[in-house]
Amino acid sequence: MRIVHCSDIHYGTEDPxxxxxxxxxVRELSPDLVVASGDFTMAGRHAEYRAAAAMLGSLSTPVLAVPGNHDLPVYNLVERFVSPLRRYRRHLGPVARDAFVGGPAALLGLNSARPWGLSFNWSHGRLSAxxxxxxxxxxxxxxGRPFKALVVHHPFQVPEDLPGFRTIGNGDAMLEVLARHGVRAVLAGHLHRQFQISRTLTLDSGARDVVLVQVSTLCSRRARDQANGFVVLDVQGSDxxxxxxxxxGSRFAEGNRSPLGDAQS
Ligand SMILES: [Fe+2]
Ligand SMILES: [Fe+2]
Incomplete structure (x- = not known):
């Protein structure tokens, strides 16, 4: 089974x-599933959503999507607080799902974006109980599905050189649940940086590794310090x-290939 994982498409600043x-x-790779882990738009504008829906709908592949902090309306504050996901559901509902179960895999997507927060910076994410x-x-x-993964927008781990970012709220409680169920990976975005880190959790039943997979922004011109990109996961059994x-500069070229959980240079 093949999964394409992309994130932070950011229509509004996209490079066509x-x-x-x-x-x-995606047509050439012919995946069984495309995972898009949030930030489809810059400001939750209808035009940005329409472009995202048209692109995702053209892929002829099931799409699993979750909202990002940029997908809540920025300029309509009433809507932002009263029904923050109305636009997301209206535009992406017809072309994307929030879970996928098929072949060896079971993936669940959850919304970690919040319309407001106690801190000054409302871009931080959290998971509820x-x-x-x-x-x-x-x-x-x-x-019974050997390959299980969680999809969220916000990261469970933040590199030290990205001081403005926080790890997802309530992440430790979620990681404990994931480890207990043998969930292999968390697919996330938000940092606009690609890396994978293995987190080892010690349970009564022994140690379990959950791999945190982060991808760069797919096609925003606001790429941080890394080329735009995405990753492909070729699933074999539980790994x-x-x-x-x-x-x-002209195409998405194939780069490093490594087992899930191996640190990349
Ligand atoms: Fe983003
Ligand atoms: Fe984000």
């Missing part, structure tokens, strides 16, 4: 050549091989 390059790549319970029930129900695809 990269969008076209991604669509071409009920979302932790939902993940517990989902992965219990699909215990997977991860292949980077990075923009080289």
């Amino acid at each position: 050549a990269m969008v076209a390059g991604f669509v071409r790549c 009920s979302q932790v319970r939902r993940a517990d029930a989902f992965f219990e129900k699909h215990a 997977a091989e991860l292949t980077e695809h990075l923009w080289d």
